[in-house]
Amino acid sequence: MTTRSLRAGAAALVLALGAVGLAACGSGDDGGKAAAPAGNDARGPITLALGKDLTRTVPRLVARWNDAHPNERARLVELPEDGDQARQQLVQNMRIKSxxxxxxxxxxVWTAEFAARRWIQELPKDLADARTLVPAALRTGMYRGRLYAEPWLTGTGVLYYREDLLAKAGVKAPPKTWAEMREDCAKVKRLPEGKGVDCYAGQYAKYEGLTVNYAEAVQSAGGQVFDASGKPQVNTPQAKAGLRFLVDGFGNGTIPGKGVTFKEEEGRRAFQEGSLLFHRNWAYVYALASEKDGSEVAGRFDVAPIPGEHGPGSGVLGGNNLAVSAFSKHQASARDFIAYIVSPSVQGEYGRAQSFPLSLAALYDDPGMIKKYPYLPTLREGMESARPRPVVxxxxxxxVAVQEQVTAALTGGKSVDRAAEDLQKALTALAD
Structure with a gap:
């Protein structure tokens, strides 16, 4: 996550696939100056539908807002940990105009859908100073050239690894390729300390995380899920090589069988409990795995860019943005709260309290932040090759189509070739 890569490389990557989504959604040219955001300017109590905060930082920030805004108090509601369930809860809420x-x-990746369906309100472009934000993150909140969701969290997947076990096995550097990772696992398995330690896992349960891990595998083999014109490319030799890496991983034991049930938290706990040598996950894991109370690997792990077929892999650009519901009765208060939570001072405090990578670009050059979270240079390196999911x-x-076909391949229901062919057909129908 960088200033250099985020201001240049990552922005170019977003444009490459972002153009795909915008072509599918309609032209980004508004034919002149965009109209001012509609909505209401009413103030009053607000309810925040956010994700589960394992670091317990957000409730403290909400409490501070409440102290300063007694007539606009915010109540925090945690969305389900499962991303698909969280989306479904929000969709049900929006459909009834609640x-x-x-x-x-x-x-x-939900911005386009929620904006197109008029479930969220357009935001003023000056809600936050765009010059202070990671450009790649800012683009994920845009739809048809207008801002609908303010970037808050961003980042890409990284490889957590047991530095102590690799050193014990004589491995001097983390793997850059899938083959090197398997070789390293074999060396550690021969150690007494390596008994009972599985090789590698990511997120392979049938949910959004599987889509992300599949896309990363495809990209890390030199392929792409969609090309720049919006055409699916999942039946190419490169895309099939990515899927084969996952399927073979389960078949040869590189990925433990129970990994097919892993979401972010199941994998984090397995790594934190010492039962995984390598683990693909997001930056939030760093702070939790570093806690001396409750982590078996504190002080014994490090992070690296994810590996690929022939060299360092390509992660998926992730992130969470904040939006104002179109059905809110107190939209002025809602907008002000978003401005508060993404402000430089609050992001700085939030960044020092937890390891989620934030949208404020300056945090990635802050010596204090790098000292506290040494993973930042690695995340910056990973961001240089990260790609966003299609914005459609x-x-x-x-x-859902990706999850169906990839799960069928991982569980032996279909061959790699058949799953790739069926997925190509399904995505082509969706792209038409």
Whole structure:
């Protein structure tokens, strides 16, 4: 996560696939100056529908807002940990035009859908100073050239690894390729300390995390899920090589069988309990795995960019953005709360309290932050090759199709070739 890579490389990557989504959603040219955001300017109590905060930092920030805004107090509601369940809860709320939520947390790829369906309100472009934000993150909140969701969290997947076990096995550097990772696992398995330690796992349960891990595998083999024109490319030799890496991983024991049930937290706990040598996950894991109370690997792990078929792999650009529900009765208060939570001072405090990578670009050059979270240079390196998921209105259907076919391949229901062929057909139908 960088200033250099985020201001240049990552922005170019977003443009490459972002153009795909915008072509599917409609032209980004508004034909002149965009109209001012509609909505209401009412103030009053607000409800925040955010994700589960394992670091317990957000409630403290909400309490501070409440102390300063006694007539606009915010109530925090935690969305389900499962991303698909969180989305479904929000969709059900929006479909009935409920005013139960005022500020909603959106996965970066939900922006187009929620904006196109007029479920979220356009935001003033000066809600936060765009010059202070990671450009790649800012683009994930845009739809048709307008801002609908303010970037808050961003980042890409990284490889957590047991530095102590690799050193014990004579391995001097983390793996850059899948083959090197398997070789390293074999060396550690021969150690007495390596008994009972599985090789590698990511997120392979049938949910959004599987879509992310599949896309990363495809990209890390030199392929792409969609090309720049919006055409699916999942039946190519490179894309099939990525899927084969996952399927063979379960078949040869590189990935433990129970990994097919792993979401972020199941994998984090397995790594934190010392039962995984390598683990693909997001940056939030760093702070939790470093806690001396409750982590068996504190002080004994490090992070690296994810490996690929022939060299360092390519991660998926993730992130959470904040939006104002179109059905909120107190939209002025909701907008002000978002401005508060993404402000430099609050992001700085939040960044020092937990290891989620935030949208404020300056945090990635802050010596104090790097000292506290040494993973930041690695995350910056990973961001240079990261790619966003397609920004399309029907993204959820795309993700479901990926989950169906990849799960069938991982569980032996289909061959790699058949799953790739069927997925190509399904995505082509969705792209038409």
């Amino acid at each position: 005013d139960a939520y005022d500020v909603v947390r959106l996965d970066a 209105v029907r993204y959820n259907e795309v993700s």
